Amino acid sequence: MDINNFKYDEVGLNRFFGPLEAKILEILWENERSIKEVQQRLDQDKPINFNTVMTVMNRLVGKGVLKKRIQGRVSLFHPVQSKEDFIKEQSKKITENLLDEFGGVVINHMLDAMEEVDQTLLDKLEQKIKQLKGDKS
């Protein structure tokens, strides 16, 4: 999965993909589909050329995001990961890189941002700290 870019001025999948790529992925996370089907879905929103959709879908295969399953005449495309797994993997990578690169600073930002975080998470954090402290002694 060759995704290494987090655009923090965008939202949702557009943080990782171009806007058309993102829309295509969303559709394929609902259901495995042919190019035609994806194109028709998109076309309902805004006219879009079949070849355009095909090119982008094939590029996503190249990036390792989609997989192509040849089914006789047509090819069916599906993401290699579920949306949940994708989010999990990428957010984990970013978090690790963030901590690795900026260390304590990030923890502080975290704490600042956590003013609105819910009770359950606080409890979890507290538990984890107790456990970590225990390990070290």
Place this chain on the structure above:
Amino acid sequence: MDINNFKYDEVGLNRFFGPLEAKILEILWENERSIKEVQQRLDQDKPINFNTVMTVMNRLVGKGVLKKRIQGRVSLFHPVQSKEDFIKEQSKKITENLLDEFGGVVINHMLDAMEEVDQTLLDKLEQKIKQLKGDKS
């Protein structure tokens, strides 16, 4: 400061900038300098054209990363932010966006990654949690 991209397959400033941009920034964080001076510094490492350095430095001005101060014949360039402030601002933005987009998942990654975090940070975290819990009750 028009920087919105975090490349998590890179390292250091290359996470935010192209490799040449990054080298230029590092030099200017040491000291305000002219194009010629920057070019000569870079040239010691690897031959580089004066115009190349000029173009990239002017583009960084366009991005709001550098400021140009015309000093008679030559222009002197310096970053608009200290390295510390830059790191602080960007890491904060990324952290906020990460939490905003992925919420609790990120906290969990955080906890996983924190296995190697040092004692002082743990204490800080614990304090913060106590304070947050206090606020809520």
Place this chain on the structure above:
DNA sequence: TTAATACACTACAATGTGTAGTGTATTATG
């Protein structure tokens, strides 16, 4: 047998980054 369809191959535009040529104005030097 012809027409529709799916896909391949190719190409172009815009943007970001690295690269560098040429032109112009100013300064320094013989």
Place this chain on the structure above:
DNA sequence: CATAATACACTACACATTGTAGTGTATTAA
């Protein structure tokens, strides 16, 4: 003063990424 060196502007091109779409080919269906 005249010429050369220098600083900078303007312009252009290459490559990568993403969106866009034309043309060509092979297979299926009418």
